[in-house]
Amino acid sequence: MVGFSPIYLQASAQPAIIPEITLECLEDSVEIGIDAAFVTCEIENPTQYVEKIELTSESDINLAHPEEITLGAGDSQQFMVAIDSSSASIFGDYEANISAKVVEANDIAVSLITSTESDSFIITIAETLDCEVTMGQGGGAIEAGEIVIFSATYRCDGNRDGVKVIAHLELFEHGGNSPHWPAGFIDKSPPCDLTINNGDGVASCQFTLETPDEIYSEWKGCMIILDNTVRTADTCNQNTKLQLTVKPKSTGLGIELGGNNSIIDQLGLTKEQLPIIGGGIGLLVIIIIGLVISRRKNRDYEHEQ
Structure with missing residues (x-):
């Protein structure tokens, strides 16, 4: 015959006669990315028994905590839920539920007569969004009135689907830490936006910058692509930018005889224009030669007379 040691009922003046516990988690909510990634819970044994307590949890987020705790009579203990x-x-928001149950009292199995105590808290996963841009070739040194066109690929990773990111062109002057648009610089770029879907989004866009027809001094700065989520200042020192120098228009013919460019290139002529220009020059030479010959004949005739 199998023997067992029953837990006898005691007078009402004595401590609790059935094994029990109290459980409380000290934080009602925790936001990951702002708060620490753990919650403190406290368990108490109000009885006269030494209790072995089994801990379990339930959540869509993985939790780590002790699997069991042993408490002496009247003791309490805190434990961490990572x-x-x-x-x-x-x-x-994700709900997390922590449960505790007395499975032994004074080394006697009591799980059939004890109830489960539970407490819960909310875990908030904060919104994250990380964007980067890859810029194509463009910028450099140009003259006033020229148009700058370049392409860029904008890519974002985020944990909230449906978020719309709008990218736009900004001008920064060297030495400045905020956008600066001098008179005559105009952004003619079409819209550039993307939407986060399944954790990411990408957009390939073209940007167009018109420069003023006339400037009186050289402007130096850079072109940067920013978006509506950026909350910090930027400068021309970062990597994702295109340097830009706009110079006043050059004046005069300015033909250089010793440079690498030919006179035709410096005059802005094309190969298609050369036959027409050459024919005109040839005709002009023939007329001049004819005039010279005619003048000589007239002189010879006057001399003979």
Whole structure:
């Protein structure tokens, strides 16, 4: 015959006669990315028994905590619930439930007569958004009135689907830390936007900058692509920018005889224009030669007379 040691009922003046516990988590909510990634819970044994307590949890986010705790009569103990935020990549609120149950009292199995105590808290996964831009070739040194056209690829990773990111062109002057648009510089770029879907989004865009027809001094700065989520100042020292120098228009013919460019290039002529220009020059030479010959004949005739 199997024997067992029953837990006898005691007078009402004595401590609790049935094994029990109290459980409380000290934080009602925690936001990952702002708060620490753990919650403190406290468990108390109000009885006269030495209790072995089994701990379990339930959540869509992975949690780590002790599997069991042993408490002496009247004792209490705090334990930590660690939150594995990497197990939840989507923005939002997640409920976590912690449960405790007395399974032994004074080394006697009592799980059939004890109830489960529970407490819960909310885990908030904060919204994240990380964007980067890859800029094509463009910029450099140009003259006033010229148009700058370049392409850029804008890519964002985020944990909240449906977020719309709008990218736009900004001008920064060297030495400045905020956008600066001098008179005559005009952004003619078409819209550039993307929407986060399944954790990311990408857009390939073209940007167009018109420069003023006339400037009286050289302007030096850079072109940077920013978006509506940027909250910090930027400068021309960052990598994702295109340097730009706009010079006043050059005046005069300015033909250089010793440079690498030919006179035809410096005059702005094309190969298609050369036959027409050459024919005109040839005709002019023939007329001049004819005039010279005619003048000589007239002189010879006057001399003979």
